[in-house]
Amino acid sequence: MSTDTLLQTPLHALHLELGARMVPFAGYDMPVQYPLGVLKEHLHTREQAGLFDVSHMGQIRLVGADAAKALETLVPVDIIDLPVGMQRYAMFTNEQGGILDDLMVANLGNDELFLVVNAACKDQDLAHLRQHIGTLCQVQPLFEERALLALQGPAAVKVLQRLAPEVADMTFMQFKPVVLLGVDCYVSRSGYTGEDGFEISVPSASAEALARHLLAEPEVAAIGLGARDSLRLEAGLCLYGHDMNADTTPIEASLLWAISKVRRADGSRSGGFPGAAAIFAQQHSGVARKRVGLLPQERTPVREGAEIVDEAGTVVGSICSGGFGPTLGAPVAMGYVDQAHAALDTPLWAIVRGKRVAMKVSKMPFVAQRYYRG
């Protein structure tokens, strides 16, 4: 297949030099794995530190005295009281309460917000922001301008503090400007693996030098999208377009925790975001189906799209993400199931190649998150 039309991140040449196997992902030519392989890359991240190129994701800056107030009209999250130097998880909702994308929002101070959105949604998100709040604040896409690296794993802090000692004092979801190798970066103590770690927004021109420097540290290995997927799945984290989409609400996606208290039905700034009425109605009356964790009881991996049946063989849902969890040493999955079958420990079956695979509704995360909370 021709890869001529695929976009490249600033680290593309480095990936090829490292021997990565490249695949098309969200319009980009991205490394799915390096010679180490998905299993070892996954385990290395949990044991030491992994460096991920996530530059395909969209970085957007909002500027203006009303930026926080404006963004609150698009997300069910408290942005107005987001402290300077903090980041928060959010999602854009539509009029039906469906999720248009999920994102991170950081408060840079000086009336500036910094957003990180999914690669596959970034053009649509940018248009959405411009259409709805483009007159209330400046909407500045940084897609070409900045790269994004994630350094994840228990050794991440030890590695990054060699370049900037102050990062050791940051706690989970803190965000601040940090100079790395003489370059102005934004560092957040966050990520999408369930491990302690950092995401580093770096000017594109300086990304390769920073990546090479980090990879030269003895604890760090380059990690591809394959392991990124198994790491986030073990951590119980949603992948947009799979575990949620425009037809699933935050309630159905089991993301009620991400709707800030002040924006809920009984909150002091209740509603005021698209689909609020639909979401509040679901919160009040319950939903027909919801996202749950599922642990297959045998070694057969259960994958996205597989039907879920109850004991009688009636279809009660489907798998939205599934695969093998290298840290668990067993398959793991998430699925949407009818409310009646969503309780913990409910036995369910996935249909894999015509055969039933026994599963149990299970608590997430499957592997304990190890965020640094100070």
Next chain:
Amino acid sequence: MSELRFTEDHEWLRAEADGSVTVGITAFAQNALGDVVYVQLPELQTYEAGAEASTVESVKAASGVYMPLTGEVVAVNDQLQDSPELVNEDPLGEGWFFRFIPADAGAVAQLLDQDAYDRLIKANADA
């Protein structure tokens, strides 16, 4: 040990002294699949040529392993149940999948030999 034969689906076959034929997937195939995490082995029964007798699951996806010739499966490599990684580590040895008795004993020799298979790999790489 007799020489290996191959299919275009990247399986290898080896005729054993007892008349059975051992089947596995090639080094090329395991490398393309990535880390193998599960193997669903065939039943001890007769399969038609081309039937999906077994399934190999890597971290990325599930792939069928097809019956290279019509025949009866007489043994499976139970070691793969607990150690599917043997498919990656030793594809031509400890990572074998199953043994079968071909309906036509002469058919194995009609499959690709090492040279022909190597040319196939090269053609794939150049494509």
